[in-house]
Amino acid sequence: MKALYTSLKHPLARGGGIVLVLVVITLFAAFVRQTQASPEQPILFPHNLHVGLGIQCLYCHPGAARGPNAGLPAQAKCWGCHQQIAKKTPELEKLAQYVQNNEPIPWVPVAIVPDFVKFNHRPHVAAGLNCETCHGDMTKVKIAQNPQVMNMGWCLNCHREKAKDDPVKLQKLIDCSTCHY
Amino acid sequence: MSQEISRRDFLKLGGLGAVATMVLTGCGTAARYVRRTPYTKMPEYTFTGQSTYFATTCRECPAACGLIVRTFQGRAIKVEGNPNHPVNAGKTCARGQATLHGLYNPDRIQGPFKRSARGSEQITPLDWNAAIQVVAQALRETSPQGIAFLLGMAPDHLFDLVSDLARALGAPAPIRFGALGMFEARATLRKATQNVLGQDGLPWFDLGAANVVFSFGANFLETWLSPVAYTRLFSQMRRGERNEKRGYFVQFEPRMSQTASKADEWIPLRPGTEGWVAQALGKLIADARGLQVAAFSGVNVEEVAQNSGIEVAELQRLADLLMKARRALVIPGGAALAHTNGLENAEAILTLNALLDAPITLSPLSPFGDAYHQPASLQEMAALIERMRRGEVQALFIHGANPVFELPAALGFAEALQKVPLVISFATFPDETALQADYVFPDHHGLESWGYQRLATGSAFPTLSSSQPVVVPFYNTQATADVLLAAAAQIGGAVAQALPYTDEVAYIQARLSPLLEQKNGFFGAPEINTFFAYFQQYGGWWKTTEETVKPSWENAFNRRLQVKAAEFAGEGEFHLLPFISPVLGEAGANKPWLQEVPDPTTTVMWNSWIEINPQTAEELGLQDDDVVRVVSDQGSFEVSVYRYPAIRPDVVAIVFGQGHTAYGRYAQGRGVNPGQILKPVTNAAGDLAFAATRVRLEKTGKKRAISRLESILGVYGEH
Secondary structure: OHHHHHHHOOHHHHHHHHHHHHHHHHHHHHHHHHHHOOOOOOOOOOHHHHHHOOOOHHHHOHHHHOOOOOOOOOHHHHHHHHOOOOOOOHHHHHHHHHHHHOOOOOOOOOOOOOOOOOOOHHHHHHOOOOHHHHHOOHHHOOOOOOOOOOOHHHHHHHHHHHOOOOHHHHHHHHOHHHHOO | OHHHOOHHHHHHHHHHHHHHHHHHHHOOHHHHOOOOOOOOOOOOOOOOOOEEEEEEEOOOOOOOOEEEEEEEOOEEEEEEEOOOOOOOOOOOOHHHHOHHHHHOOOOOOOOOEEEOOOOOOOEEEOOHHHHHHHHHHHHHHOOHHHEEEEEOOOOEHHHHHHHHHHHHHOOOOOEEOOHHHHHHOHHHHHHHHHHHHOOOOOEEEOHHHOOEEEEEOOOOOOOOOOHHHHHHHHHHHHHOOOOOOOOEEEEEOOEOOHHHHOOOEEEOOOOOOHHHHHHHHHHHHHHHHOOOOHHHHOOOHHHHHHHHOOOHHHHHHHHHHHHHOOOEEEEEOHHHHOOOOHHHHHHHHHHHHHHOOOOEEEOOOOOOOOOOOOOOOHHHHHHHHHHHHOOOOOEEEEEOOOHHHHOOHHHOHHHHHHOOOEEEEOOOOOOHHHHOOOEEOOOOOHHHOOEEEEOOOOOOOOEEEEEOOOOOOOOOOOOHHHHHHHHHHHHOHHHHHHOOOOOHHHHHHHHHHHHHHOOOEOOOOOOHHHHHHHHHHHOEEEEOOOOOEOOOOHHHHHOOOOOOOOOOEOOOOEEEEEEEOOOOOOOOOOOHHHHOOOOOOOOEOOOOOEEEOHHHHHHHOOOOOEEEEEEEOOEEEEEEEEEOOOEOOOEEEEEEOOOEOOOOOOOEOOOOOHHHHOOOOEOOOOOEOOOOEEEEEEEEEEEOOOOEOOOOOOOOOOO
């Protein structure tokens, strides 16, 4: 290691070293970005169009009001409307193909938390939160995106804010075992 | 610069970089993205992330325990007992738990087919319309006397439907058979009850009300009659009443079974002397109380002691134990009844209860009010085989039974089957009998089926247990009831008129409708749809009052009883005692969970073994895992030795349940089937005297290790 430090004292090596570090950081950032991006969805589903037509979130994700998972709609639900609608786009052709083959559509959920977080939709809906509070305004989003980093700080900020006038409730909402058990 | 960075430094930096990359990316969301496979069609009553629970009935044995099955996203996940059910009160046995391994068994028959030749794996798939056509044609074109229906042991809705169909066709009534019934000696128990009490039905032994229990060979904690119900009563007996010591339990049998291993005393009497021992105990009690009991009067206690190997003082002590009990109970069952003198043994043992005010009643009738439907004894099966052999059976329909495997080979079922021109099997699994069928039209698995089932015994409350599909059928199977109803409709005429039901559920509802009139059920409903909904929801319908029949013992005191000596077939020096596996039962061998559950007494898994007393093994020069040839006058097989200290030196015991030649990848080619070498002798009630065969052991010089859980290091001192 000592040899490394000595060699770095040379001005040329220092300049080269800085360039090298910058290159490594840039490559690393690009690489991290690449790995953090969500995989491609099987069908480029336009949320904005569906929500814009006035379809309620809970129509396709009814589990959100009942339990932990919002759930992904079965293709039978898609097909309920879409068998009546002309298949104008290649995306709808894909849907027709899935239905014809009776294959499940391999959706990729984007709003996800790690396994050690026991997230439950129901108390959040019961507390009067709207879907867009966490998931963003879907009338403006085509393919589903996660508008925020869903980490513990984000959860706790909101929990602290909502319960700031009620110490008992606050204690419950920031207790570890509320989400990690 | 490169020459100034040593190889070691380079590796250090490289390693640091790799760790940083792994930490940064591994903790990111990318590692958590998953592709979901949602339903193409969401099953009814299902919500993402929530379990749905269904009540149904266990079909692993005919005891009819109630189950609650947890399903998740349309798949059955876990089986538990139904806490409200009168038979099992929330408990299950291992076989009930493993019913999932039947549902998900990879070797299930996945659709109807025709076999190119019997025993051949070459098949031509059919569609269900063609299958129904085949059934309808067979029923229409065979003369009614040439039709035979062979069903499993459970007295369920299919049995009722086939009975109705047979009546409409003018064909003989369906025959029900299962190896469990054979090993329980059910027919013997019923016949003995008839002879001793003059009443029909299966006795109900209320262990919970007794504080001393003697059992002659009844393995009621394993498979006997209704094991979960009896286990519940056993634990009640063991807890004892208030301010009383726990109940005392003595088991009489030549080999220590799992039930005997739970006993306070295990008495290894000589096989076939059970009746005499009961008579001797009866005589000692009657003499002490100054009573005259005809069945026990002529007994010579010294002689019994000599024959059975239990000393007189010991018999006296046991008799005192019975006399001093607050309430004593003596149970006949299993191996004690499986001798040529089995019926007399059962009668002697049952008569002993007359002196004891034993808590025995007769099992209640079913809610329909019909009498106990007894499965066929070996004699009745032999009569069917004789009909088949003489060519009187032209079309044989088999559902829920595997006689090719279960019956003693010497009875010749497989050969007689060759004389039957048309064999149609409705098997769910590719068992030995389905392999010999011309057509296989698979029924759903029990967890995919509708139905109801009567209890033969198992509760003091008249009960009808319900079944409903907990999952959508996985394969192209169809309910046998639906196939038969569709075939009946095709035949038309009187047959279609006798069965005017659109499907299985319509038939079940029609059968249930008389229960709407009954007032003392735990639920009622004004019309059938509501009734049926409750019936499914609660797992059945039962009355709120006990309706067991009181036995009349007067007859028992005056009845003379001569117990003859048991006869044994064959020349060998050992009694062969086959016992039904407490874990596998008759049909559990295709379920890996059950295969890998260690046998409760020997801890052997995945195989057969022969139990030999270590003393005998030493005389013969046999060690553990040595392969011996077991020879009776009916045949022979080879099996590994297990030295078992808890068996009489003159008895060898072998497990029944393994040795399949078909029945899927987990079952076949594993162990041996003792049925191959049993001599098909019966007792006076027509049940198989399965303990009446004598065998000889031949050393083969081979060694084949059997897998077992226990360690035997140091047990016999050689390590």
